[in-house]
Structures are given as C-alpha cells and as structure tokens.
Amino acid sequence: MTGKLAVIYFSPTHTSRTTALAVAEGLAELGMEAQDVDLTMAPAREGFALELGEGDVAVVGYPVYAGRVPRVLAEALAGLAGEGAVAVPVAVYGNRDFDDALVEMADILAEAGFAVPAAGAFVGEHSFTRLVGTDRPDAADVEAAVAFGAAVAAKLAAGDLSAAEPRGNRPYTDYQADLPFMPVTTDACTDCGVCAHVCPMGAIDPADVRRVDECCISCCACVKACPEAAKTFEGTPVDGVAHMLQENCVARREPETFL
Numbered sequence: 001m002t003g004k005l006a007v008i009y010f011s012p013t014h015t016s017r018t019t020a021l022a023v024a025e026g027l028a029e030l031g032m033e034a035q036d037v038d039l040t041m042a043p044a045r046e047g048f049a050l051e052l053g054e055g056d057v058a059v060v061g062y063p064v065y066a067g068r069v070p071r072v073l074a075e076a077l078a079g080l081a082g083e084g085a086v087a088v089p090v091a092v093y094g095n096r097d098f099d100d101a102l103v104e105m106a107d108i109l110a111e112a113g114f115a116v117p118a119a120g121a122f123v124g125e126h127s128f129t130r131l132v133g134t135d136r137p138d139a140a141d142v143e144a145a146v147a148f149g150a151a152v153a154a155k156l157a158a159g160d161l162s163a164a165e166p167r168g169n170r171p172y173t174d175y176q177a178d179l180p181f182m183p184v185t186t187d188a189c190t191d192c193g194v195c196a197h198v199c200p201m202g203a204i205d206p207a208d209v210r211r212v213d214e215c216c217i218s219c220c221a222c223v224k225a226c227p228e229a230a231k232t233f234e235g236t237p238v239d240g241v242a243h244m245l246q247e248n249c250v251a252r253r254e255p256e257t258f259l
C-alpha cells in the first residue's frame with residue numbers, strides 16, 4: 001500500500017503508546033511510512049483534525065478506562081475523518097478486562113468513515129498500581145503486538161476489509177470514570193515540576209503543584225512520573241480500587257485479537 005500509516009494514541013503512562021507502535025512495526029510490511037500522532041496532552045487534543053482516505057491506515061492506541069474508551073480521547077476523535085481508510089483499534093487494559101472498549105472504538109471509527117477489519121486488546125501495567133500487570137507490556141506482549149500488526153498487513157494485502165467482530169457489548173457498560181479523584185502531594189515533594197509537565201489535562205498548577213484541578217482524570221501519569229513518590233492517590237477511593245485489583249486481578253491475562 002502507498003498511503004499514510006498514522007499511529008494515533010492517547011497514553012498517559014506510555015503502555016498504549018508502546019503497544020500501538022509495536023502493532024505499527026508489524027504493519028510496516030505494507031511498506032508505508034509511519035507517522036506519530038500523539039493525542040496524550042491537552043494542546044494536541046484541542047482542535048485536533050486529521051483526514052485520511054483510501055489507501056491510508058490508522059492504528060489507534062488507548063487505555064481502557066472503566067471498560068470504555070477514555071472520554072477525552074473519544075471527544076478528540078471527533079476531529080478524525082476516515083473517508084474509506086482502514087483503522088485498527090488497539091486497546092490496552094490493566095489486566096482486569098477491556099469490557100466494551102474495543103466495540104466502542106470500532107463504532108467510533110466506523111462512524112468516522114473507516115473500515116475496521118481488525119482490533120486487538122493488550123495488557124499494560126495498571127495505572128492505579130504497579131502490582132497488577134507489573135512491567136507490561138513485556139517482551140512477549142510486544143512480540144504479540146508485532147505479530148498482530150503483521151497479520152493485519154496480510155489481511156489488507158489480500159484485499160480483505162471485512163469488519164472485525166471484537167468481544168464486547170452494545171449498549172456499552174455505563175461510564176463510571178468521571179470520579180473526579182485528585183492525587184494528593186506529600187511532604188516529600190521537592191517542587192521539581194515534573195508532575196505538572198506530564199499531566200495530560202493540565203490539571204496541576206506549575207506554580208503550586210499541590211493544587212490539582214477537578215478536570216483530573218485519575219490517569220496516574222503524575223504518580224508514576226514523580227521521582228520522589230510524592231504524588232499519590234493513597235487515602236482516596238482510587239487507592240481502594242487498587243487494593244481490590246491487587247486481590248482479584250493478578251493472574252496473567254493474554255492479548256486477544258480479532259481479525
């Protein structure tokens with residue numbers, strides 16, 4: 001194929017980015033040049049517009065939030081137009097389940113004019129705790145994502161654009177992730193400013209990092225990036241969910257692909 005390969009992703013803690021890029025690597029067999037479209041940070045999402053057409057392919061990588069597509073990403077994707085291009089949803093979830101996040105993204109992309117002949121769900125370390133899905137995607141996950149990309153390339157090369165039928169329900173599960181629960185800042189904070197810099201919502205005041213706006217989506221980018229472990233959800237309901245996950249969701253889950 002001679003068109004564009006757009007690797008579009010929203011990835012506060014980087015696992016969706018890693019996975020989407022691995023899928024794109026597998027698709028490289030099509031001989032297309034990959035273009036990064038990082039929608040993680042607010043300025044990139046605001047006013048986002050991208051028009052693709054026949055012969056183009058979009059890989060769309062995103063974390064599963066409460067069994068759904070993160071709302072901020074769904075909103076940004078209103079600026080994406082397919083016009084007969086192909087799109088491949090790549091959902092990354094924290095080893096609990098992806099529920100309806102693949103069917104929801106397949107619907108969003110079909111509505112935008114894309115053919116959706118493949119979709120995949122992969123595992124990433126859980127945003128809320130390093131003890132669930134620890135260090136994933138690991139080498140085996142990356143290998144599976146590259147292999148999935150290659151299988152999609154083979155399907156496209158055969159001219160087969162038949163729609164994938166990913167696991168999931170319609171109507172989708174109710175969206176429960178609009179908490180909002182904001183992280184707290186402990187006395188270990190050195191005011192380095194890293195957390196404000198990485199926040200996808202611009203929710204942390206760079207002049208006073210203890211001030212976190214209610215637009216926080218609990219993505220945990222700040223928590224995982226803080227070099228002093230001074231940003232934390234300890235004592236908030238997010239911490240309660242993390243403990244529930246540590247009790248119930250540590251058994252390793254494997255990638256699921258639909259072609």
Ligand SMILES: Cc1cc2nc3c(=O)[nH]c(=O)nc-3n(C[C@H](O)[C@H](O)[C@H](O)COP(=O)(O)O)c2cc1C
Pocket residue numbers: 010011012013014015016017062063064065066067068092093094095096097098123124125126127128177217218219220
């Ligand atoms: C608000 C929120 C809700 C989440 N809901 C789910 C979920 O329903 N199922 C699941 O397995 N993981 C869930 N996760 C975990 C993320 O999907 C997972 O850690 C993913 O790898 C994060 O992607 P990223 O590194 O690209 O940010 C949730 C994370 C957040 C922040």
Ligand code: SF4
Pocket residue numbers: 185188189190191192193194195196209225226227228229230231
């Ligand atoms: S990253 Fe951590 S140490 Fe640095 S300003 Fe934020 S909370 Fe403080």
Ligand code: SF4
Pocket residue numbers: 012182183198199200201202203204212215216217218219220221222223
């Ligand atoms: S303040 Fe909220 S939205 Fe911003 S990085 Fe931290 S958890 Fe994510």
